Amino acid sequence: MTATATRVLVLNSGSSSLKYQLLDMHDASRLAVGLVERIGEETSRLVHTPLATGGAKRETEGAMADHDAALKAVAAELAADGLGLDSPQLAAIGHRVVHGGLKFTAPTVIDDAVLTEIERLVPVAPLHNPANITGIRTARALRPDLPQVAVFDTAFHTTMPEYAARYAIDVATADAHRIRRYGFHGTSHAYVSRKTAALLGKGPSEVNVIVLHLGNGASASAVAGGRCVDTSMGLTPLEGLVMGTRSGDIDPAVTFHLKRVAGMSEDEVDELLNKKSGLIGLCGDNDMREIRRRIDEGDAQAKLAFDIYIHRLKKYLGAYTAVLGRVDAVAFTAGVGENAAPVREAAIAGLADMGMAVDADRNAVRSDEPRLISPEGSRVAVAVVPTDEELEIAQQTYALVSA
Numbered sequence: 526m527t528a529t530a531t532r533v534l535v536l537n538s539g540s541s542s543l544k545y546q547l548l549d550m551h552d553a554s555r556l557a558v559g560l561v562e563r564i565g566e567e568t569s570r571l572v573h574t575p576l577a578t579g580g581a582k583r584e585t586e587g588a589m590a591d592h593d594a595a596l597k598a599v600a601a602e603l604a605a606d607g608l609g610l611d612s613p614q615l616a617a618i619g620h621r622v623v624h625g626g627l628k629f630t631a632p633t634v635i636d637d638a639v640l641t642e643i644e645r646l647v648p649v650a651p652l653h654n655p656a657n658i659t660g661i662r663t664a665r666a667l668r669p670d671l672p673q674v675a676v677f678d679t680a681f682h683t684t685m686p687e688y689a690a691r692y693a694i695d696v697a698t699a700d701a702h703r704i705r706r707y708g709f710h711g712t713s714h715a716y717v718s719r720k721t722a723a724l725l726g727k728g729p730s731e732v733n734v735i736v737l738h739l740g741n742g743a744s745a746s747a748v749a750g751g752r753c754v755d756t757s758m759g760l761t762p763l764e765g766l767v768m769g770t771r772s773g774d775i776d777p778a779v780t781f782h783l784k785r786v787a788g789m790s791e792d793e794v795d796e797l798l799n800k801k802s803g804l805i806g807l808c809g810d811n812d813m814r815e816i817r818r819r820i821d822e823g824d825a826q827a828k829l830a831f832d833i834y835i836h837r838l839k840k841y842l843g844a845y846t847a848v849l850g851r852v853d854a855v856a857f858t859a860g861v862g863e864n865a866a867p868v869r870e871a872a873i874a875g876l877a878d879m880g881m882a883v884d885a886d887r888n889a890v891r892s893d894e895p896r897l898i899s900p901e902g903s904r905v906a907v908a909v910v911p912t913d914e915e916l917e918i919a920q921q922t923y924a925l926v927s928a
């Protein structure tokens with residue numbers, strides 16, 4: 526890495542998508558952002574926004590057979606803006622990797638051995654790690670000389686005590702198959718808990734925070750003095766809160782029932798719980814804006830879906846208050862948490878005895894900045910703290926390669 530190398534390319538590879546951001550860590554600015562969708566289809570689409578040049582968004586359609594083709598197309602777009610991947614200013618590529626198991630507790634420079642370890646985790650993350658691995662292989666082939674760093678969604682949660690991470694099942698079976706609670710969205714929980722401490726004018730070690738990451742996927746975490754002590758997702762991202770399309774917590778016997786009585790296959794049950802449950806299963810919509818619109822029109826099904834969503838949130842707020850003992854702040858983040866004032870209001874309503882309240886005027890403010898929505902002098906600060914997983918990945922990557 527040269528002294529002037531301050532740029533980091535962040536890659537988030539999905540099974541048929543590739544999201545990217547190029548950041549300059551000199552001032553944490555974004556130089557370019559974009560997304561390739563429908564990789565492997567005839568109608569792949571690349572949307573590229575060159576923020577550094579202030580140029581207009583560019584869209585390219587056409588078959589991109591695989592991630593290699595997609596990344597080469599991205600590299601060409603960046604090169605057209607003078608931001609090519611061969612630039613000496615590029616310090617590293619940071620990859621989002623969903624599952625790091627117990628082994629990866631921190632961002633890690635990728636070599637062959639690390640890649641083999643990430644591959645060994647495919648059985649516990651069959652939906653996510655294969656795509657992340659493809660992204661890593663592709664980027665390494667394009668710039669074999671450049672440091673590439675894996676930043677794991679699970680890493681922040683590896684501080685959970687054993688009694689929070691273990692399921693109460695036969696230990697030998699659990700250990701043989703690496704069955705335990707890993708948690709996800711860790712990059713967001715880490716970023717938001719730290720930002721929340723800063724909003725209170727404190728260091729992360731001085732505060733206990735409950736983070737509610739409410740996007741299409743949703744998870745809660747209890748963070749004590751900067752360390753995660755519990756989180757709502759488990760072996761997979763299915764456990765915990767009601768989500769856009771996932772059920773969250775459910776009696777596992779429901780799955781036996783669906784197979785034995787309803788005659789569903791393993792794959793059908795998997796799809797039902799991951800793709801056809803949560804808000805979409807309850808009312809047919811998973812977008813909170815649409816659900817609120819329907820509620821305003823008197824739609825009882827949308828109202829019930831909303832109430833179930835809120836009830837689960839309250840249960841986790843109560844549980845994590847007990848786990849933490851003392852709560853200094855509750856932070857709402859991600860698409861729903863940052864934008865849906867009615868969700869924040871309803872989740873906190875009735876919790877005054879727990880020191881939690883929301884001020885209606887503050888809650889109505891729309892802003893991209895972290896902000897308090899609790900009344901002046903509240904025992905627990907309730908906050909909206911926009912998440913920024915790409916910035917966190919870039920920061921962790923840059924810290925590692927510039928150390």
Ligand code: AMP
Pocket residue numbers: 739740741742769811812813814859860861864865
């Ligand atoms: P994310 O996964 O963090 O991108 O969040 C996506 C979800 O955020 C969407 O499915 C919506 O439910 C929700 N969302 C986004 N914008 C708004 C908004 N203005 N009001 C309410 N919900 C929103």
